[in-house]
Amino acid sequence: MVHLSWYLTVSALLFCIGVFGFLTRRNIIMMLLSIELMLNSVNLNLAAMSHYMEDLRGQVLVFFIIAVAAAEAAIGLGIVVTLFRNHRSVYTEDITTLKG
Amino acid sequence: MVQLLFFYFALVVIGLGLRIVTAKNPVHCVLLMLVLFFHMAGLYLLLNAEFLAAVQIIVYAGAILVLYLFVLFLVDLREEVKMSPFIKKGKWLGIVGAIALFLTFLRGVMNFSLGPHGQYTIEKIQQMTHTKAMGEAIYTTYILPFEVAGIILLVAVIGGLAMAKREK
Numbered sequence: 001m002v003h004l005s006w007y008l009t010v011s012a013l014l015f016c017i018g019v020f021g022f023l024t025r026r027n028i029i030m031m032l033l034s035i036e037l038m039l040n041s042v043n044l045n046l047a048a049m050s051h052y053m054e055d056l057r058g059q060v061l062v063f064f065i066i067a068v069a070a071a072e073a074a075i076g077l078g079i080v081v082t083l084f085r086n087h088r089s090v091y092t093e094d095i096t097t098l099k100g
Numbered sequence: 101m102v103q104l105l106f107f108y109f110a111l112v113v114i115g116l117g118l119r120i121v122t123a124k125n126p127v128h129c130v131l132l133m134l135v136l137f138f139h140m141a142g143l144y145l146l147l148n149a150e151f152l153a154a155v156q157i158i159v160y161a162g163a164i165l166v167l168y169l170f171v172l173f174l175v176d177l178r179e180e181v182k183m184s185p186f187i188k189k190g191k192w193l194g195i196v197g198a199i200a201l202f203l204t205f206l207r208g209v210m211n212f213s214l215g216p217h218g219q220y221t222i223e224k225i226q227q228m229t230h231t232k233a234m235g236e237a238i239y240t241t242y243i244l245p246f247e248v249a250g251i252i253l254l255v256a257v258i259g260g261l262a263m264a265k266r267e268k
Contacts, residue, residue: 002106002146005209010110010143012205014117016198021121024186024194029171030126033133036164037117040140043152051147055218056225056237059149060245063238066159067249071256073164077171078263084175092187 007048014041026091028083032076039069102146109142124185126177130168137161148222151231 014037021034043062050058084090116136120129137160141153186194225233238246 002103004214005212006106006110007143007147008209008212009206010114012202012209013114015205016202017114017117017121019201020194020198023197024190025121026183026185026187027126027180029168029175030121030129030185033129033168034121036133036160037120037136040137040160043156044140044143047144047147047149047152051149051222053214053217054221056220056233057218059152059234060237060242062149062152063155063234064245064249066155068252070159070164071252073167074256075259075263077167078260080171081174082263088176090175 004048004052008045011041011045011048014038014044026093028080028090028092028095029077031092032073032080035076036069036073039065105142106146109139109146112136112139113143122185125181126172127169130165130172133168134161134165137165148225149230151234 018034018036018038018041021037022031025031025034043065046058046062046065048058050056050062080090083095087095089095113136116132116139120132120136123129123132137156140160141156144150144153144156220233
């Protein structure tokens with residue numbers, strides 16, 4: 001028997017890894033990939049809750065999160081390509097247009 | 101047996117996650133992410149969610165990661181592998197922040213207790229198959245969110261087209 005808190009711990013650990021990646025990577029594409037990691041950890045959390053609560057709501061929510069993640073990846077990567085076209089760089093320290 | 105499988109999938113997911121956020125070459129990161137998604141699908145299978153495992157592989161590994169790979173090929177990567185993958189002076193801040201967040205989460209997990217159980221027991225789901233149970237829930241109770249998800253995908257298509265168009 002796998003206890004629910006094990007799933008929750010794995011998911012929390014994965015979320016924190018994603019947060020670390022998002023805060024520290026230079027490359028914007030890798031920041032988006034870290035967001036994907038965080039979304040996956042939330043999905044795991046919801047699926048585990050849903051399984052142990054014997055309710056399908058969590059898994060339905062996972063389904064919608066995957067749809068939104070697909071849309072987010074399409075838009076985010078479109079922004080990255082536009083950014084590269086205008087700045088010739090995908091690094092956070094080079095994009096300083098808003099800095100006074 | 102189930103415990104063994106869980107520990108295998110969990111260890112691989114955590115190890116690959118750590119490798120992904122620290123690897124220098126972004127192409128390696130994306131390919132490792134592919135392996136991670138497959139192990140995530142294995143975790144879903146352990147949770148009796150076959151439909152989610154299939155969707156995870158089809159949508160995440162099949163569509164989203166291919167998109168990431170294409171964008172990586174459009175972007176100049178030659179100097180990327182020579183530089184540090186982290187921002188200046190940000191690495192330790194990130195580590196401390198992530199560990200603090202994890203301890204906060206752990207506190208929540210330790211004090212967590214489940215609410216009342218729903219009506220979809222494991223036997224019921226196995227009897228009516230998971231895909232059918234999900235379909236019934238999505239197309240009856242959650243039909244409005246389902247339509248909204250369709251609109252969100254439409255917005256993504258239009259947004260992608262609008263951004264890809266070069267201004268004269």
